Amino acid sequence: MDVRQLNYFIVLAESNTISEAAKKLKMAQPPLSQMLKNLEIELGATLIKRSKKKHQLTKSGHILYQEALNILKQLEEMKLKIREESNGLSGNLRIGCNHIAILNLETVTSHFLKQFPNVSLIIEQNDSITLQEKLKNRTIDLAFLQGPINQDIFTNHFSKMDEFVFVTSEELKQKSISQHDFFKKPLLLPDFHSLTSQGEQFSEILSGQPEGFTISYCSNYTLIQQLVASGIVNSFVPKSLFNKDNFLELFYYPIRKPFKLTCYHLISLKDNYLDQTSLNFIETLKN
Structure with a gap:
């Protein structure tokens, strides 16, 4: 049994006679009758009670008709899903x-x-x-x-390249800051444990930290900004990630020494x- 046979049987089921179905399918009647006979042999059941005026589906024929409709519908849905998948939809x-x-x-x-x-x-x-x-x-x-x-x-x-900025809860008079301003509060830095190049940049820019100065690390930028907003720490964040809308009490300042990263x-x-x-x-x- 294949899809072509199922399509032909649906037309047979929706027609009054085999002759009428053959006309709808634009084929001769004998091949359609033979196809029906082959289906009945394969399934071991009579599917249609033949009549010159109007044939009727048997109980087995009704089952095949409904299942054929379901199968063909599923096939169409499958084709649609595959087309959508291939189109990225x-x-x-x-x-x-x-x-x-x-x-x-x-x-x-x-x-x-x-x-x-x-x-x-x-x-x-x-x-x-x-x-x-x-x-x-x-x-x-x-x-x-x-x-x-x-x-x-x-x-x-x-x-995309981005620039680190110094973030603090204090509004400063100067437009940009220098290394000396970094150490007024403990620093909470982004966690660059797997990002060697950025870790080296931070080591360089913080080389003048006072003895005993505390530096902590965090991998979550939202949490960093929340803690900076509390006034406990200062930090550096990429400028494009700085969220002034959610943290109105924060201020950011450019760093005089060039400090870029591929964000x-x-x-x-x-x-x-x-x-x-x-x-x-x-x-x-x-x-």
Whole structure:
């Protein structure tokens, strides 16, 4: 039994005679009669009670008719899902991001889901080293992360540079600050344990810290800003992640010494097939 036979049987069931069904199918009657006979032999049941005026479906014929309708409907739905998947209109997209590479991620995902509401986003947060391993193992499709990218293993689809600013709860008179201003309160720094290049930059810029000065670390920027707002600590955050709307009591100041970082890259495993859903997300980010 195949799809063609099911289609033919549905037409037979919805016609009064085999002759009428043959006309609808634009075929001769004998092949259609033979197809019906073959179906009955295969199923071991009479499907239609023949009559010159009007044939009737048997109980078995009614069962086959309903099941054939369901099967063909499921086949059409399957085709639609596959077409939508190939066009990036549905399916799953697995994205990883590290603790600092979340610049405007909520804005990008919001725009993406408005355009592609049937796509399910699976977003996980982890350190850069783990995310690169997950890309290699193909357990995620794309990753936002900071740090040097091995171009032999990964393809970089998007990069953005950003500037660290000094964040404090105190309003200062000067427009920019120097190293000497960093040590008025304990510092709570972003956790760069897996990001060697940024750790070196912080070590350089904080080289003049007084003896016994306290530096703590945190991987969550929202928590950092909450603690700075409490007046207990000061910190550095990427300028584009500084949220003045949610923390009106905070102030940020440029650092006189140039202090830049690549805030994030969006990467995938090199030479790995990217489906249309991934490509649509990359295009949304670039726009």
